[in-house]
Amino acid sequence: MKRTVMAVGLSIVCGALCAGTAAAGGPDPALDGGEAGAPAAAAAPDASANARRLTSQFARLGIWQAFIDNSDFGEISGRLTTNSTAQGAETARVTPLQGLVAGLTAAVNSGHLPPPVVAALKAEIAATQATIAQVPDYKSVDRSTTLIVPETHFLTDINERPLWLQFVYQGYWDREHEYLDRNSFNDQRVQLGLLYSPVNSLLLGLSGFYESTPVDLTALAGHAGYHDVGVKGDLGVVLSDNLGLYLSYEYATQRGDQGVSTVMQSGPFYLVTPNDEHRNYAQAQFLGSFTNHDLPFLGQLSLKPYLGIDFYDSNFAQTTDNLDQPVRTPFGTGSERMGLARVGSKFSYDVGSLVPGLQATGQLGFEQEFDNNTATVVKGGSDAVVGAGFDYVASKFVRFSALYRYRAGITADRNSSDIRMVAVFSF
Numbered sequence: 001m002k003r004t005v006m007a008v009g010l011s012i013v014c015g016a017l018c019a020g021t022a023a024a025g026g027p028d029p030a031l032d033g034g035e036a037g038a039p040a041a042a043a044a045p046d047a048s049a050n051a052r053r054l055t056s057q058f059a060r061l062g063i064w065q066a067f068i069d070n071s072d073f074g075e076i077s078g079r080l081t082t083n084s085t086a087q088g089a090e091t092a093r094v095t096p097l098q099g100l101v102a103g104l105t106a107a108v109n110s111g112h113l114p115p116p117v118v119a120a121l122k123a124e125i126a127a128t129q130a131t132i133a134q135v136p137d138y139k140s141v142d143r144s145t146t147l148i149v150p151e152t153h154f155l156t157d158i159n160e161r162p163l164w165l166q167f168v169y170q171g172y173w174d175r176e177h178e179y180l181d182r183n184s185f186n187d188q189r190v191q192l193g194l195l196y197s198p199v200n201s202l203l204l205g206l207s208g209f210y211e212s213t214p215v216d217l218t219a220l221a222g223h224a225g226y227h228d229v230g231v232k233g234d235l236g237v238v239l240s241d242n243l244g245l246y247l248s249y250e251y252a253t254q255r256g257d258q259g260v261s262t263v264m265q266s267g268p269f270y271l272v273t274p275n276d277e278h279r280n281y282a283q284a285q286f287l288g289s290f291t292n293h294d295l296p297f298l299g300q301l302s303l304k305p306y307l308g309i310d311f312y313d314s315n316f317a318q319t320t321d322n323l324d325q326p327v328r329t330p331f332g333t334g335s336e337r338m339g340l341a342r343v344g345s346k347f348s349y350d351v352g353s354l355v356p357g358l359q360a361t362g363q364l365g366f367e368q369e370f371d372n373n374t375a376t377v378v379k380g381g382s383d384a385v386v387g388a389g390f391d392y393v394a395s396k397f398v399r400f401s402a403l404y405r406y407r408a409g410i411t412a413d414r415n416s417s418d419i420r421m422v423a424v425f426s427f
Helices: 046-060 065-070 071-108 115-133
Strands: 001-014 141-158 162-178 182-196 202-217 223-236 243-264 267-288 301-316 335-350 359-371 382-393 397-408 418-424
Touching: 046 065, 046 141, 046 202, 065 162, 065 202, 065 223, 065 267, 071 115, 071 267, 071 301, 071 335, 071 382, 162 202, 162 359, 182 223, 202 243, 223 267, 335 382, 359 397
Parallel strands: 001 141, 001 418
Antiparallel strands: 141 162, 162 182, 182 202, 202 223, 223 243, 243 267, 267 301, 301 335, 335 359, 359 382, 382 397, 397 418
């Protein structure tokens, strides 16, 4: 599977605080290698000076960006959606062929047909069985577009500790698989929450969110629609000047249904399956930041190493379709789950001597799927990640970033590429 992803992030920060002043020992990392980041600094009352300083500290380690950016969840949920859709297509393809084999076999075994007809039917049975065994390529082109709009407001101090209100909109549009042709996968997410720093080394977040997802399953002549309501908790910890920890957990309940066209003995039929899903997603990530102030041999190069693990688990209540048949998932199970381990580093290199405000960026990494119970058609495994891009500060109010990444399957049946572009405006 080749996957092309265009991710566009727009960060607009209003209110009394537009945080993100330059951190001690290095430039302000409002954007980190293409990720939506902390807002840039602007004039603010002295009462919010501590909030601006803490925001810059969390941003330097990538913690602030992690609170905003939901792309890791998007990656793992996208893989699960791909696997589920491929399994559904394979089931819809195989079931009528198996019915044909059963009918032909019954005719052959009836004993009422002349030998030439029996021989012809046996040849057709063999050809149909060969067609069943030959799985089509479900791993072709995958394209998607993401728009992220975070907006953060400094509200007040609680016992002289800063409190922020954060709004995040994320839209995800996906065209995936030339064979499946899911040409209208449209996920919209609206999230509203509070961020609080009880001590200088700690950032807490609690948010509620709503998601809406219509899916056009063109190859199956079907459609799906889902609605999620959930809650998300975040924890960021500054372990040292160079190391941070980010933990996140979210729970959502999803309702909706999926309809696909199939073939029955009575003829074509539109099969509708309701969805009752309870989703759990957890993430843990160590984030590093090193410049020449820490390692003199780096020169103008900055390192942002990361080590993370994500786990996604959805449990499905047993429902009945419009034939009153009990169903759960396309895999016949009561859950869909996948873990993803990630290790690597992002890089930035100051080339401001050539173009003022410009940094070259890159990424090298490795990913490994584990505990994946959905790898029935599209096989999971490991892949390597390589990326290159730039970060450009046009002014203290405007910043642009872009990053191209390619995921090459090592043992996994998936190759993907994505282009992530981010624009940050501060007013």
